[in-house]
Amino acid sequence: DQQVKQNSPSLSVQEGRISILNCDYTNSMFDYFLWYKKYPAEGPTFLISISSIKDKNEDGRFTVFLNKSAKHLSLHIVPSQPGDSAVYFCAASAHQGAQKLVFGQGTRLTINP
Amino acid sequence: DVKVTQSSRYLVKRTGEKVFLECVQDMDHENMFWYRQDPGLGLRLIYFSYDVKMKEKGDIPEGYSVSREKKERFSLILESASTNQTSMYLCASSLTQGSGYTFGSGTRLTVV
Numbered sequence: 001d002q003q004v005k006q007n008s009p010s011l012s013v014q015e016g017r018i019s020i021l022n023c024d025y026t027n028s029m030f031d032y033f034l035w036y037k038k039y040p041a042e043g044p045t046f047l048i049s050i051s052s053i054k055d056k057n058e059d060g061r062f063t064v065f066l067n068k069s070a071k072h073l074s075l076h077i078v079p080s081q082p083g084d085s086a087v088y089f090c091a092a093s094a095h096q097g098a099q100k101l102v103f104g105q106g107t108r109l110t111i112n113p
Numbered sequence: 114d115v116k117v118t119q120s121s122r123y124l125v126k127r128t129g130e131k132v133f134l135e136c137v138q139d140m141d142h143e144n145m146f147w148y149r150q151d152p153g154l155g156l157r158l159i160y161f162s163y164d165v166k167m168k169e170k171g172d173i174p175e176g177y178s179v180s181r182e183k184k185e186r187f188s189l190i191l192e193s194a195s196t197n198q199t200s201m202y203l204c205a206s207s208l209t210q211g212s213g214y215t216f217g218s219g220t221r222l223t224v225v
Contacts, residue, residue, distance in 0.1 A: 006155075036214075041122075041218070043216030043218050043219050044156070044214075045216070046214065100146075100158060100161055101158075101214060102158075103148075106155050
């Protein structure tokens, strides 16, 4: 039972354009959402997060949008750069204690020059 | 910078061997986690710990155990390695929900 789903295994975007990565979740108890970025042979690195009390959070070129009614979140990267090519994981948590995260399957983003 | 260090980048073990994967963090984080990453499945939680000597099962604990004798160290143990445990293993730690996890670089384990 996949509680966090990233339905696009891969995405290809031209340099300078907007990249939009999508994520859906099923557990209405999730109250905190994060995006991680992973390069090959490295661990994931934290990118940006959003609490369920917000619908948008922005950090430089990265913006995360949360639509609680649709149980959907998206990550926008604009403008996209070659260094953004990586696998992106969406994650969600429902507990304050151990902050156990549930991850999606990941989307491989490729930025073409 | 917070560092999470996994002792091995690559390991090759034989079926039936007992395997130890070590993870150390240097920022006094309470919470530590072990995940495995497989293509098409994302990151799946094996075990986690929110205090010394405390451990909780994650989503796929079968065939694994853990040890947390000191706050900074969280070990994953494969009691009897099998080929379906060939995977990338990722350790992480966290202090608060707002800071997210800090991951180690991962251990690529191959069981032959």
